[in-house]
Amino acid sequence: MTAQLIEKILKEIAASKLLVVGDLILDNYIWGKTSRISPEAPVQVVEVERDELRLGGAGNVVNNLQALGCRVAVASVVGDDDDGRKLLELFERQGVDVAGVLQAKQRTTSRKSRVLASQQQMLRIDRESTEEISAGEQSQLFAFIKQQLPEVGAVLLSDYLKGVLAPELLQQIIELCRKQNIPVIVDPKGTDFSRYRGATLLTPNRREAEVATGVVIRDQASLLQAGEKLLNEQQLDALVLTRSEEGMSLFTETGVEHLPTEAREVFDVSGAGDTVVALIGAALGVGAELNDAAQLANLAAGIVVGKLGTSTVTAPEIINSYSRRHSLADGKILPRKELASLLDPLRSNGKKIVFTNGCFDLLHAGHVKYLQQARQLGDLLVLGLNSDSSIRRLKGEKRPLLEESERAQILAALDCIDYLSIFDEDTPLELLQLVRPQILVKGGDYLPDEVVGKELVESYGGRVELIQFVDGKSTTNIIDKVLSRYRDGE
Numbered sequence: 337m338t339a340q341l342i343e344k345i346l347k348e349i350a351a352s353k354l355l356v357v358g359d360l361i362l363d364n365y366i367w368g369k370t371s372r373i374s375p376e377a378p379v380q381v382v383e384v385e386r387d388e389l390r391l392g393g394a395g396n397v398v399n400n401l402q403a404l405g406c407r408v409a410v411a412s413v414v415g416d417d418d419d420g421r422k423l424l425e426l427f428e429r430q431g432v433d434v435a436g437v438l439q440a441k442q443r444t445t446s447r448k449s450r451v452l453a454s455q456q457q458m459l460r461i462d463r464e465s466t467e468e469i470s471a472g473e474q475s476q477l478f479a480f481i482k483q484q485l486p487e488v489g490a491v492l493l494s495d496y497l498k499g500v501l502a503p504e505l506l507q508q509i510i511e512l513c514r515k516q517n518i519p520v521i522v523d524p525k526g527t528d529f530s531r532y533r534g535a536t537l538l539t540p541n542r543r544e545a546e547v548a549t550g551v552v553i554r555d556q557a558s559l560l561q562a563g564e565k566l567l568n569e570q571q572l573d574a575l576v577l578t579r580s581e582e583g584m585s586l587f588t589e590t591g592v593e594h595l596p597t598e599a600r601e602v603f604d605v606s607g608a609g610d611t612v613v614a615l616i617g618a619a620l621g622v623g624a625e626l627n628d629a630a631q632l633a634n635l636a637a638g639i640v641v642g643k644l645g646t647s648t649v650t651a652p653e654i655i656n657s658y659s660r661r662h663s664l665a666d667g668k669i670l671p672r673k674e675l676a677s678l679l680d681p682l683r684s685n686g687k688k689i690v691f692t693n694g695c696f697d698l699l700h701a702g703h704v705k706y707l708q709q710a711r712q713l714g715d716l717l718v719l720g721l722n723s724d725s726s727i728r729r730l731k732g733e734k735r736p737l738l739e740e741s742e743r744a745q746i747l748a749a750l751d752c753i754d755y756l757s758i759f760d761e762d763t764p765l766e767l768l769q770l771v772r773p774q775i776l777v778k779g780g781d782y783l784p785d786e787v788v789g790k791e792l793v794e795s796y797g798g799r800v801e802l803i804q805f806v807d808g809k810s811t812t813n814i815i816d817k818v819l820s821r822y823r824d825g826e
Contacts, residue, residue: 337631338667341674342658346651347630348622350405355484357411357509358494358501358523359478361393361464362423364449370458382681384451391426392448392492393719394612396648397523399549400614400636401492402430402646409484411436411477412500413469417444417711431650436480440474446498468729470556482638489621493535495526503531510534521617523609524548536620537574538566539613546785563587576633577613581636584637586630591760593627596741608736614823627671662691668748668755675718675757682716683772691773693720693764695727697736698814699746702805708752709803710777716754718771719747720764729762737815763788773798780804 372592393398394412401408412421416439423445427434446464469477477500481491491513495501509533513520513537519536527546529676532538542553544576555678559577567587583596612633619629636649639657652728670678673708683689690713696703711717723746727736736743740758740786748756759767768776780802784790790800 337628338670338674339658340653341628342632342635342655345622345628346404346620346654348624349787350651352489352622353407353409353487354401354486354621355409355411355481355491356397356401357481357491358394358397359446359498360391360410360412360414360500361446361448361496361498362421363390363392363396364388364447365390366449366451368451368453368787370453372705374629378667379530380453382451382458384629389422389426390432391423393446393496393498394500394687395423395427397492397494397614398432399430400611400648401618402432403650404618405613408432409436409488411480413438413440413443413477415439415443415445415465417443417445419447419463428474436477436484436731438476440469440473443469443499446496451824464498468499469505474502474505474508478505481509482512485516488518489623490521490617492617493520493522493532494610494613495522495524497525500705501531503571506531512626519617519620520592521613521620523613530568533570535570535572537576537616537626538548538570538572539576539578539609539616540566541578542580559585562590572582576582576612576616578609578631578637584612584630586627588626593630595631595643608637608641608732608771616661616693634772661772669744669755670757672759672767672770672817675755677757677760679718679771687716688714688775689771689773690714690717690772690775690777691720691764691768692717693722693759693767695722695731695736696743696747697738698729699743700814701789704750704752706779707747708801708804710801711754713751713775713777713801714773717752718773719753719756720767720771721747721756721758723758723760726760726762729774761798764788765792768792773794778802802811813814 353502365388366384368384369429370380370382372381374381381588396620398408398410413436414423420439424434424437443648444465449461451459493501493510499697514534521537522532524532524538524540524544530621545562545566546553549562549565551558553562554558563577563585564577578582578584583594603730615633615636616629619632635658636654639649639653640647654686679689692709723737725738744758745758747753748769756769765788772792778787778791784800785799793800
């Protein structure tokens with residue numbers, strides 16, 4: 337993902353409208369300081385300095401969307417009480433239309449009061465109703481939602497199990513959106529995820545996924561088991577499983593992609609799930625690719641957990657964070673479709689494109705010399721890098737030694753490489769079909785007829801070049817040397 341693409345998506349999000357349906361919560365933050373223990377009981381005494389009310393639950397999803405500049409419609413049910421009126425006032429101050437928020441006399445508006453001192457959350461007090469809303473209220477909400485759908489790019493369902501998203505209403509919403517080809521993104525809760533069956537995408541955290549599947553996520557295998565079980569059993573298009581400091585994993589029918597965390601420091605994870613569902617929903621609502629939407633959400637979540645209290649992120653914060661954390665080298669690492677569209681005008685302008693591919697596990701001098709020689713054959717060098725899974729299939733379960741993101745970063749830092757794309761297939765043929773290089777380069781240990789893609793490249797007038805590797809320089813030799821030296825305790 338590039339800075340240009342991030343800016344494009346965020347600009348389109350700012351011009352869009354989305355619908356948020358779910359449980360609204362009044363978040364009460366009580367800030368103070370503590371310096372003594374109570375004489376009445378062994379507890380700290382907090383001297384209150386300020387008291388703040390914020391929109392929480394589905395309201396924080398609305399906050400995140402508004403921070404990005406988009407228009408938001410909201411549908412929910414709150415109590416006909418003082419907290420309910422305060423909550424509506426907060427919406428109105430922000431210019432949010434509350435026509436879809438019903439007030440019910442029999443309900444207590446959800447309120448979470450958090451006591452914070454010395455940058456630590458010390459206590460939380462909850463007041464709430466959790467019973468399902470009535471059939472009549474469900475009908476009123478559905479009528480409002482149906483009225484809003486022609487204007488929105490996506491529907492975001494924020495479930496905190498407070499009774500607004502009753503199973504019958506959930507299925508009505510999902511079925512209607514499916515018929516109208518509108519993405520439905522759900523932040524789920526509870527043990528029974530069948531209530532969300534048929535949604536476009538769910539965004540559970542690790543613990544929520546464990547509870548819903550009965551699979552304890554301890555390692556890669558159990559993570560895959562839980563994710564695939566949710567994806568298949570609930571008939572989802574995709575699943576984003578958030579894993580705290582380990583980032584998030586994107587599951588689709590074609591496989592899984594792991595996105596490392598973007599957070600540098602974590603102060604407060606409250607509300608991070610709201611940020612993820614807001615960013616993914618907003619991006620999908622403007623037609624962004626699923627992988628790009630997940631990466632954008634991952635970046636935003638990394639920002640919000642560095643703030644204290646349920647917070648939001650703005651477009652400039654996202655762009656600035658990306659710029660700080662991603663060097664020029666990252667701009668070279670592109671998904672294949674984006675790479676192909678970038679190369680088309682260069683090829684039309686007469687640029688000679690050179691392509692090579694490989695694992696490049698433990699980069700050494702032989703690799704560098706080979707790549708430098710390849711670059712000298714044309715105007716730009718495109719590298720196809722084997723993914724971790726493809727290397728395991730080729731070289732066994734003990735390889736690679738460096739994961740694909742690290743190998744890509746190291747290679748992209750070389751001046752001789754202009755662009756890099758990771759491929760997961762056993763051969764780079766599909767990537768070659770998009771890149772369409774004039775020169776295909778492989779090592780001198782190949783015979784010309786053994787080079788994958790030779791017929792393709794020659795079919796449009798290109799050619800294959802073989803470059804000799806430096807004798808004695810290989811990853812295998814490095815591994816053998818390390819094992820030999822340290823096995824004997826040298």
